[in-house]
Amino acid sequence: MANSEKKGGSGFDPKRRRALKDMATYCVGATAITAFLAGLGGLSRSLPAATLRPPGALPEREFQSACVRCGLCVRDCPYNTLKLAEVGDGPAIGTPYFIARSVPCEMCDNIPCVKACPTGALDHSLVKIDKARMGQAVLTGRETCLNMQGLRCDVCYRVCPLIDKAITLQMTHNARTSKHAIFEPVVHADACTGCGKCEKACVLDETAIRVLPIALAHGEQDKHYRRGWEEKNKAGKELVPGVIDLPDRMPAPPSLSKVPQ
Amino acid sequence: MSTKRNPGVEAREVHGFFVANWWLILRRLSQLGILMLFAVGPLLGVWIVKGTLASSMTFGVLPLTDPLMLLQSLVARHMPEMLGLVGAAIVLGFYLMIGGRVYCSWVCPINPVTDLAAWARRRLDIGKGWALKSQSRYWVLGGVLAASALTGTIVFELINPITMVYRSVLFGLSWGLSLVIIIFLFDLFVARDGWCGHICPVGAFYGLLNSSALVRVSARGRSRCDECMDCYAVCPEMHVIAPALKAQGEATPIILNRDCTACGRCIDVCPERVFSFTHRFDQRLDEPSPPSGADHVQLKEVA
Numbered sequence: 267m268a269n270s271e272k273k274g275g276s277g278f279d280p281k282r283r284r285a286l287k288d289m290a291t292y293c294v295g296a297t298a299i300t301a302f303l304a305g306l307g308g309l310s311r312s313l314p315a316a317t318l319r320p321p322g323a324l325p326e327r328e329f330q331s332a333c334v335r336c337g338l339c340v341r342d343c344p345y346n347t348l349k350l351a352e353v354g355d356g357p358a359i360g361t362p363y364f365i366a367r368s369v370p371c372e373m374c375d376n377i378p379c380v381k382a383c384p385t386g387a388l389d390h391s392l393v394k395i396d397k398a399r400m401g402q403a404v405l406t407g408r409e410t411c412l413n414m415q416g417l418r419c420d421v422c423y424r425v426c427p428l429i430d431k432a433i434t435l436q437m438t439h440n441a442r443t444s445k446h447a448i449f450e451p452v453v454h455a456d457a458c459t460g461c462g463k464c465e466k467a468c469v470l471d472e473t474a475i476r477v478l479p480i481a482l483a484h485g486e487q488d489k490h491y492r493r494g495w496e497e498k499n500k501a502g503k504e505l506v507p508g509v510i511d512l513p514d515r516m517p518a519p520p521s522l523s524k525v526p527q
Numbered sequence: 528m529s530t531k532r533n534p535g536v537e538a539r540e541v542h543g544f545f546v547a548n549w550w551l552i553l554r555r556l557s558q559l560g561i562l563m564l565f566a567v568g569p570l571l572g573v574w575i576v577k578g579t580l581a582s583s584m585t586f587g588v589l590p591l592t593d594p595l596m597l598l599q600s601l602v603a604r605h606m607p608e609m610l611g612l613v614g615a616a617i618v619l620g621f622y623l624m625i626g627g628r629v630y631c632s633w634v635c636p637i638n639p640v641t642d643l644a645a646w647a648r649r650r651l652d653i654g655k656g657w658a659l660k661s662q663s664r665y666w667v668l669g670g671v672l673a674a675s676a677l678t679g680t681i682v683f684e685l686i687n688p689i690t691m692v693y694r695s696v697l698f699g700l701s702w703g704l705s706l707v708i709i710i711f712l713f714d715l716f717v718a719r720d721g722w723c724g725h726i727c728p729v730g731a732f733y734g735l736l737n738s739s740a741l742v743r744v745s746a747r748g749r750s751r752c753d754e755c756m757d758c759y760a761v762c763p764e765m766h767v768i769a770p771a772l773k774a775q776g777e778a779t780p781i782i783l784n785r786d787c788t789a790c791g792r793c794i795d796v797c798p799e800r801v802f803s804f805t806h807r808f809d810q811r812l813d814e815p816s817p818p819s820g821a822d823h824v825q826l827k828e829v830a
Binding site: 288292295296297298299300301302303304306307327328330331332333334335336337338340341342349350352353354358359360382383384385386387390 | 568577578579581582583584590592593596597600603604605606607608610611614660663666667669670671673674675677678679680681682683684685686690691694697698699701702703
């Protein structure tokens with residue numbers, strides 16, 4: 267304004283004061299908004315164990331930085347496996363997931379869901395579906411599994427798309443009858459994709475085999491652990507020369523389990 | 528009834544319902560039509576556009592991605608796939624050309640909700656309410672980006688009402704829709720044009736793309752203005768009108784303020800037909816009408 271007076275001496279300028287006040291209000295407001303949204307973002311980051319991400323999904327943390335929740339993967343899934351999460355479903359709202367016991371992943375060869383993803387939340391470097399790691403099957407119900415009772419259900423083993431690689435039947439002695447065998451379904455983490463067909467197929471009311479997030483199912487050895495026998499093979503010689511290998515003490519009576527050499 | 532509470536009455540009496548609501552009708556058709564392009568897929572099995580406004584694929588060839596979404600992803604330290612980058616570039620280019628906030632008034636599904644709240648607010652004579660500053664939205668936008676960077680998530684998607692509406696229609700009803708009701712009530716009782724005009728970070732982002740907008744409204748007939756104030760009453764960004772309408776002499780009649788959403792409601796409600804859609808370089812002004820006795824019928828005859 268042309269007629270605004272300068273009050274040089276007092277140092278008080280109403281305009282400047284208002285500008286400073288506005289600035290302070292904005293800063294407080296923006297900080298509050300940031301904190302509110304950051305809090306929401308933090309809350310939404312956990313993924314319940316029963317919910318699985320589509321093939322090629324980045325680890326949950328990175329997934330949240332990539333997925334725009336457009337649902338294109340859901341649209342291109344030919345088996346209606348994938349869903350977008352609703353409030354209360356568990357995964358962050360609007361993100362894709364599936365529940366193996368309802369509709370498992372059919373492991374399409376061309377992986378259409380990954381190809382549809384515009385952001386790479388589903389990693390486009392996944393081109394062989396056998397390399398997918400949506401989770402890992404675990405025989406959680408060893409007490410209820412029919413095979414573990416000595417019966418031959420074998421359903422999880424039969425439906426496994428990677429039969430004899432991801433699930434094998436391991437024969438052990440049936441101590442109850444002492445003349446039959448138990449064929450235990452054993453999941454092998456190096457092959458299991460976590461598609462969930464075993465969980466879907468389990469004949470029990472409440473499934474005995476479940477696909478869990480890999481972090482829950484698999485455990486992880488400390489980064490500094492080395493396996494002596496592997497290191498020995500890598501080096502091609504004894505790592506510590508001159509160690510005398512004393513004979514191992516064998517179990518007294520011969521047993522059905524394999525004797526280590 | 529005062530015109531402020533019910534702007535557009537005079538225009539309707541003089542020009543008829545369709546002329547006085549022409550751009551409003553077109554806008555509603557545009558908003559609904561775009562939603563329908565997505566919805567005929569899940570509803571009827573005719574797949575035209577897949578996805579949502581967040582990211583979509585049209586006829587399997589045209590990828591489109593919301594650039595603000597991708598920006599949040601980038602500050603959350605994720606490098607998106609080429610498909611998303613290309614889609615965002617197309618959207619960015621399109622809105623940079625025609626004007627970013629065209630998205631707000633012609634595409635966004637929240638616009639009808641806040642328009643309804645603004646209408647109800649006028650009819651109930653609720654007044655201005657909480658006077659937020661119009662640049663608050665840029666601080667919200669800053670807050671959204673900061674929160675995305677801090678948490679490493681696309682944080683606005685947790686509460687984005689725009690994609691919430693689209694997901695609800697296309698993928699099944701969601702409790703997230705309650706946010707839309709909250710926005711309606713906020714605009715109705717708390718702040719006039721509170722959400723779209725002061726808070727929404729998506730609008731703020733598209734506003735930043737609006738500085739070079741080609742599609743603009745011109746007050747080329749400003750010499751006819753009789754200061755009925757209907758345009759101010761109906762404009763969701765009322766501060767944009769005065770510089771063009773009240774300018775003197777040769778000064779530009781184009782509404783250049785980047786907050787203008789090019790909704791065209793001022794064109795509709797003006798009984799004097801002062802405003803019209805044009806491009807930003809159109810400096811034409813209508814000749815001043817004779818000082819007295821020039822009613823609308825005569826104007827029509829002259830034209």
